[in-house]
Amino acid sequence: MKKNKGYHVLVVLGVLILLSLACETHTSPNSLRIMKINDNQPLEVDIADWAVIPDPEDPEDSMSVYFVKDWIIPIEVSYVETGLGLPTYPTTYTARITDYRVSFRHQTIPSWIFSTVSSGTNMVIPADAGGRTTVSAHIKVIPGDWIQTHFQELLASSTPNTVSCGVLKATLILSGYEELTREPVVDTAFFTIDIGDYYDDPFRFGQ
Numbered sequence: 001m002k003k004n005k006g007y008h009v010l011v012v013l014g015v016l017i018l019l020s021l022a023c024e025t026h027t028s029p030n031s032l033r034i035m036k037i038n039d040n041q042p043l044e045v046d047i048a049d050w051a052v053i054p055d056p057e058d059p060e061d062s063m064s065v066y067f068v069k070d071w072i073i074p075i076e077v078s079y080v081e082t083g084l085g086l087p088t089y090p091t092t093y094t095a096r097i098t099d100y101r102v103s104f105r106h107q108t109i110p111s112w113i114f115s116t117v118s119s120g121t122n123m124v125i126p127a128d129a130g131g132r133t134t135v136s137a138h139i140k141v142i143p144g145d146w147i148q149t150h151f152q153e154l155l156a157s158s159t160p161n162t163v164s165c166g167v168l169k170a171t172l173i174l175s176g177y178e179e180l181t182r183e184p185v186v187d188t189a190f191f192t193i194d195i196g197d198y199y200d201d202p203f204r205f206g207q
Helices: 002-023 144-150 152-156
Strands: 032-037 043-046 049-055 058-067 071-079 094-106 117-126 135-142 163-178 184-197
Touching: 032 163, 032 184, 043 071, 071 094, 071 117, 094 135, 094 184, 117 135, 117 163, 135 144, 144 152
Parallel strands: 043 184
Antiparallel strands: 032 071, 049 058, 071 135, 094 117, 094 163, 163 184
């Protein structure tokens, strides 16, 4: 009886140790994965949408006006955290993404410095060890005021232009935490931006 009792105690202790480890599991590297940015296509950014309208002070003359919009793109994210593979309580592993940051680097003009875009977000991504489950969201990668800050000379020309400003290499960082363990989660991905001031259809101004 004493031998059986001691064996049972060891079994119980072993289970408790495993459960304790499960509750303290650190989120594994790259368990958060950015699967797609802009459907895996380069982002084409038109700096401004121009239109030529009659001058209200001189009907025989015309004037150029422009509209600068925010650029919002889709992303898909998966979360493959498995921990020790044990059942978790009260919930399964879930990543909550709270922030994102986008930085930019010109492909051919390294001296051209761009400010970083950062913002809060709220994405909840349930874990799927196979990576088949993804969560989609839309994030604002280039606000209109960012364009006006970095391309003010082009906009100040007051005339429609058709000019390429080159290609930007963009870095997207998503960050947040694992809801069960409160450990941080983060992932980084890259995409390209073809940016310039391109021809605008005058009948689609502001669209």
